[in-house]
Amino acid sequence: EPEVTQTPSHQVTQMGQEVILRCVPISNHLYFYWYRQILGQKVEFLVSFYNNEISEKSEIFDDQFSVERPDGSNFTLKIRSTKLEDSAMYFCASSAFLGQGAYEQYFGPGTRLTVT
Amino acid sequence: DAKTTQPPSMDCAEGRAANLPCNHSTISGNEYVYWYRQIHSQGPQYIIHGLKNNETNEMASLIITEDRKSSTLILPHATLRDTAVYYCIATTDSWGKFQFGAGTQVVVTP
Numbered sequence: 001e002p003e004v005t006q007t008p009s010h011q012v013t014q015m016g017q018e019v020i021l022r023c024v025p026i027s028n029h030l031y032f033y034w035y036r037q038i039l040g041q042k043v044e045f046l047v048s049f050y051n052n053e054i055s056e057k058s059e060i061f062d063d064q065f066s067v068e069r070p071d072g073s074n075f076t077l078k079i080r081s082t083k084l085e086d087s088a089m090y091f092c093a094s095s096a097f098l099g100q101g102a103y104e105q106y107f108g109p110g111t112r113l114t115v116t
Numbered sequence: 117d118a119k120t121t122q123p124p125s126m127d128c129a130e131g132r133a134a135n136l137p138c139n140h141s142t143i144s145g146n147e148y149v150y151w152y153r154q155i156h157s158q159g160p161q162y163i164i165h166g167l168k169n170n171e172t173n174e175m176a177s178l179i180i181t182e183d184r185k186s187s188t189l190i191l192p193h194a195t196l197r198d199t200a201v202y203y204c205i206a207t208t209d210s211w212g213k214f215q216f217g218a219g220t221q222v223v224v225t226p
Binding site for chain 2: 004031033035037042043044045048050055056089091093095097100101102103104105106107108109110112
């Protein structure tokens with residue numbers, strides 16, 4: 001069964017450093033997403049990406065964040081200058097559009113980011 | 117997106133059916149109801165979705181009331197591996213964005 005993969009599974013970084021989280025979406029999906037979940041809190045939407053552009057972003061997704069699809073398979077989330085409050089589990093997801101407004105979205109296993 | 121309301125927790129005996137309710141009284145006509153679950157800190161796992169009709173797949177059944185203001189996810193024979201947080205989401209976002217709530221923590225006991 002196809003699945004979304006993410007690397008690394010755990011990333012530890014120092015405050016102020018740049019990090020890049022990587023995702024390989026399901027191959028025939030065209031819609032890509034990043035979500036995050038701070039420990040003990042809800043899963044929060046960050047950004048959606050379609051046709052090589054950001055289609056929606058949340059208030060969390062400020063200028064410190066960027067996304068890119070550098071080739072035909074990878075989808076990355078970059079945090080330019082990490083803060084302590086960026087520590088969270090980051091989930092990548094990809095989706096097929098099923099028509100009539102329905103999406104079937106699949107999530108990766110997540111990258112745990114720890115900022116020290 | 118319609119606001120959804122779920123009980124914070126439920127217990128279920130192994131082998132019995134688990135019936136998880138979700139209220140979405142403000143749902144609009146074109147909003148789908150999706151169910152996901154999250155086992156421990158893993159990525160949310162798709163279970164099922166529906167618009168008006170009841171739906172069934174290998175994991176679960178989704179019963180949507182005729183007025184669409186509520187739905188029930190049914191896990192027919194709960195196992196210990198079904199212990200998870202279950203999320204009900206009602207949305208028609210153009211780009212497939214999901215807004216997760218707190219969900220229902222389901223604990224399946226032997």
